[in-house]
Amino acid sequence: MVVPVVAVVMIVMMAGSALAYGAQPIRGFSDAKVRVLHASPDAPSVDVLVDGAPAFQDVEFREFTDYAKLRFGSYNVQVVPAGETAPVVIDADLQLRPVRFYTVIALDNLAEIEPLVLQDRNFFVREGQSRVRFVHASPDAPAVDIAVAGGPVLFSDVEFKEFATRSVPAGTYDLEVRLAGTDTVVLSLPGIALEERTAYTAVAVGEVGQGTLGAVLQKDAQWPYRVKN
Incomplete structure (x- = not known):
């Protein structure tokens, strides 16, 4: 099945909202993990800020970062040129569920750059x-x-x-x-x-x-x- 970006973003946001009204996760199992892929072909290397603090630095085109651990909840994510504080080329809010893995892809050309948020299926794969x-x-x-x-x-x-x-x-x-x-x-x-x-x-x-x-x-x-x- 092919899934468009709008559907993915809505799923992530709705999942986070549902958590607020549902059961709370068991202590010790409440972290999400997030990584970034720089896929904007004409953008320079970038830094990624989470709630204003550096989370990933000097990420180059075609580079995947490692996963960073974050507690579930809402976060503001900003992307800026590496080593700079402006301009902010991406400014987005993310809702993260506990015990989930996410990939945030910075894509499109710099003038139209935007995030594509994917929930990663890092679970059981069958033998063979x-x-x-x-x-x-x-x-x-x-x-x-x-x-x-x-x-x-x-x-x-x-x-x-x-x-x-x-x-x-x-x-x-x-x-x-x-x-x-x-x-x-x-x-x-x-x-x-x-x-x-x-x-x-x-x-x-x-x-x-x-x-x-x-x-x-x-x-x-x-x-x-x-x-x-």
């Missing part, structure tokens, strides 16, 4: 399987399919700011990013190794028009349970 979430974060790329070279389409018709998740047999794949519904390959990704019982996030980044289209593959978690910190 890998779970892959694909995120389309290339601002000038049309809708795309992700396919095995000479094989099946794994993700179809994913548009900018959308994502999709599926499980596949663990192994090494030669993958292709294609224009949706066609055999036209815009990016080849040979030798992608997906380990057993491991969750990944794959993100299309860069720009077609600038010749910088690429992909970032991040290991999210692995079983026996171990989160990529």
